[in-house]
Amino acid sequence: MPLSLTPDSALYEQLRAGDVRSCYYFYGKDVATLENVVKKLVSKLLSPEERDLNYHFFDGASLDMSALADAAETLPMFAPRVVIAINDYNVRGGSSASDKKKASKRDDPLKKLISGLDSSTTTVIFYATGVDPCDGKKTLAPGNLSLAEHIASCGGVVCEFGYKTPRELVRYISSRVRKNGASITDSAALRLAESCLSNVLMINNEIDKLCAYRAGEEISPEDVSTLVAPQTDTDVYKLARAATSGNKNAVFVSLSELYGRGIEGTYLLAMIGGAFLDLYRAKLALISGRGEREIAADYSYGNRGFVIRNSLRDCAAIPIERLRYCLSCVSDCDIAIKSRRTDDRLLIETAIIKMLAYPEYK
Numbered sequence: 050m051p052l053s054l055t056p057d058s059a060l061y062e063q064l065r066a067g068d069v070r071s072c073y074y075f076y077g078k079d080v081a082t083l084e085n086v087v088k089k090l091v092s093k094l095l096s097p098e099e100r101d102l103n104y105h106f107f108d109g110a111s112l113d114m115s116a117l118a119d120a121a122e123t124l125p126m127f128a129p130r131v132v133i134a135i136n137d138y139n140v141r142g143g144s145s146a147s148d149k150k151k152a153s154k155r156d157d158p159l160k161k162l163i164s165g166l167d168s169s170t171t172t173v174i175f176y177a178t179g180v181d182p183c184d185g186k187k188t189l190a191p192g193n194l195s196l197a198e199h200i201a202s203c204g205g206v207v208c209e210f211g212y213k214t215p216r217e218l219v220r221y222i223s224s225r226v227r228k229n230g231a232s233i234t235d236s237a238a239l240r241l242a243e244s245c246l247s248n249v250l251m252i253n254n255e256i257d258k259l260c261a262y263r264a265g266e267e268i269s270p271e272d273v274s275t276l277v278a279p280q281t282d283t284d285v286y287k288l289a290r291a292a293t294s295g296n297k298n299a300v301f302v303s304l305s306e307l308y309g310r311g312i313e314g315t316y317l318l319a320m321i322g323g324a325f326l327d328l329y330r331a332k333l334a335l336i337s338g339r340g341e342r343e344i345a346a347d348y349s350y351g352n353r354g355f356v357i358r359n360s361l362r363d364c365a366a367i368p369i370e371r372l373r374y375c376l377s378c379v380s381d382c383d384i385a386i387k388s389r390r391t392d393d394r395l396l397i398e399t400a401i402i403k404m405l406a407y408p409e410y411k
Contacts, residue, residue, distance in 0.1 A: 052188075052189070052194060052197055052198050052201060052207060053201045053207065054207055054208065054209055055206045055207060055208045056208070057082075057086075057208055057209075057210060058220075058221065058224070060086070060206060060208050063206070064089075064090065064093060069094065069130075069168065069172060070168060070172070070204060070205050070206050071163075071166035071167065071168035071171060071172060071173065071203065071204065071205060072163050072166060072172070072173045072174075072175070072200045072203060072204075072205035072206075073090070073172070073173070073174045073175065073176075073200075073205060073206050073207075073208070074175045074176075074196070074197045074200045074201075074205065074206070074207045074208070075087065075174070075175065075176040075177070075208050075210065076176070076177040076182045076183070076189070076193075076208075076209055076210070077208075077209040077210030077211050078210070078211055078212055078340070078341070078358075078361065079210040079211060079212050079213075079341075079358055080178050080210075080340065080341045080342055082210050082249065083176060083177075083178065083210040084176075084178055086210070087134065087174060087176050090174065091104065091132055091134065091174075094129070094130055094132050094172060095128060095129075095130070095132055096128075099127065099128035099129075100132075102126045102127065102128070103125050103126060103127075103128040103130065103131050103132060104131075104132050104133075104134075105120040105131070105132070105133045105134070106133075106134050106135075106136070107133070107134070107135045107136070107138075108136060108137065109135050109136055109137040109138025109139060109175075109180075110137055110138075110139075110180075112135065112138055114158055114159065114162075117133070117135075117159075117162065118158075118162055120133050121133060121162055121165075121166065121171055121173065124170060125170055125171075129170075130169075130170050130171060130172060131170060131171045131172070132171075132172050132174070133171070133172070133173045133174065134173075134174045134176070135173065135174065135175050135176075136176060136177075136178060136179070137177055137178060137179045137180045138175055138177075138196075139177070139180040139182055139193065140156060140182075140190070140191075140192025140193050140195070140196055156192070156195070156196060159196070160196070160199045163199060163200060163203055163205070164199075164203055166203070168204070175196075175200070178342060179342060181338075181340070185338065212247075212358050212359075212361065212362040213247055213249070214247065214362065215239055215242035215243045215247055216239065216242075218238070218242040218247060218249075218252065219235055219238040219239050219242065221249075221252075222238040222241055222242060222252060222256065223235070223238055225253065225256050226238075226256055226259070226260060226268060229256065229257070229260035230260065230265050231259075231260045231263050231264070231265055231266060231267070231268060232266075232267045232268065233259075233267065233268040234267065234268070234269060234270065236270050237268050237269050237270040237272065237273050240270050240273045240274070241255060241256075241259075241273050241277060243283065243287070244273065244277050244283055245277070245283070246282065246283050246286060246355055246356070246359055247355065247358070247359055247362075248355035249355075251355070255273075255276070255277050258276060258277075259272060259273065259276055259277075262276055282320070282324075282356070284303045284306050284307050285303070285307065285317075285320045285321055285323070285324045286324045286327075286356075286359065287299065287303045288300055288303035288304060288307070288321060288324070288401075289321060289324035289325050289327075289328060289375075290328075290363055291303060292375060292401060292404045292405060293328065293367050293371055293372065293375060293404075294367075295405060295407070297405055300401055300405065301401075304397075304398070304401065308394065313393075314386060314393025314394060314396075314397060315383075315386055315387075315393065317393075317397065318379065318382055318383055318386060318393075318397055318400075321379060321397075322376070322379040322380075322383070325372060325375050325376050325379060326376070327356055327357070327360040328360050328363065328364045328367065328372055329364075329369075329372045329373070329376060330344055330347075330348060330360070331344065331357065331360035331361045331363075331364045332364040332367065332369050332372055333369075334361070335361065335364065335365065336369070340361075341354065341357050341358060341361065344357050344361075345357060371407055374404070374407055375404045375407075378400045378401075378403045378404050379400060381400065381403075382396050382397060382399070382400035
């Protein structure tokens with residue numbers, strides 16, 4: 050029987066409706082969203098004052114089954130329930146029948162504990178942020194899959210948080226707008242997602258503003274263009290993405306929009322170079338098996354996690370040689386701007402034409 054995954058949208062609906070389960074298993078590449086969901090879930094189940102006695106955190110790498118069992122068997126004190134969070138529990142092992150049997154035997158006590166949870170008093174949350182429970186594959190590794198299947202069979206929720214493309218967010222935006230008493234065209238929803246670089250937090254903020262402006266009416270693409278502040282990072286990123294895919298029209302449309310904002314040449318080139326660096330760092334991370342948290346820590350992205358997520362999503366199909374070539378074009382242009390009297394715009398356009406002349410496009 051295949052694993053029954055709960056879409057993240059259905060999870061949000063459950064939580065809004067107060068439908069709380071005894072066990073959750075969260076994993077996926079969109080670590081920032083995943084961590085945010087865990088925080089919100091804990092906050093929904095326990096107030097800050099209730100956590101001292103009723104919230105328990107366990108490091109999955111050194112999970113103490115005895116301590117976990119004690120926490121799971123404890124009744125809540127001055128609170129509606131006990132909440133247990135287990136971070137980065139990873140069932141390692143091969144895919145052979147003997148390996149599966151060993152993993153299953155090792156996790157029998159854990160599965161037994163999950164089976165005995167009382168959903169009215171206890172909630173256990175498994176979530177992966179620093180390990181890959183899929184071991185580089187598209188689906189959960191055998192041991193983790195067995196655990197997730199058991200959680201689902203006990204009425205728990207298993208949810209994968211993957212990166213969302215702008216087109217995938219259209220449905221989410223439409224649904225959220227309807228809940229606010231308005232409507233939005235698909236083209237307007239797509240424009241909103243692209244303008245916010247698929248950053249759900251930014252999208253939600255803009256939806257509130259758009260719905261207040263339209264007050265129950267339909268939101269159009271023109272409304273989005275008028276009310277959603279132009280994101281310079283968005284157009285620079287769109288330019289970089291178009292250049293690496295050989296899309297000449299999209300490149301020069303983005304470039305025209307950037308020129309229209311009166312951005313000085315050297316600053317614009319620095320931003321273009323930064324966009325290519327984001328893609329290059331993400332590509333290196335994918336090649337080396339590292340993820341969003343490592344990129345954020347190594348390069349101090351701060352609250353710009355959505356940039357990492359978009360870069361990880363979009364760099365997958367881009368050969369690293371092409372990214373290196375584009376970065377070399379930016380470097381040559383930077384030297385030219387600082388050493389020649391030629392117009393900055395002409396030099397930047399020449400660099401972009403060189404990027405589009407990459408051998409693969411010929």
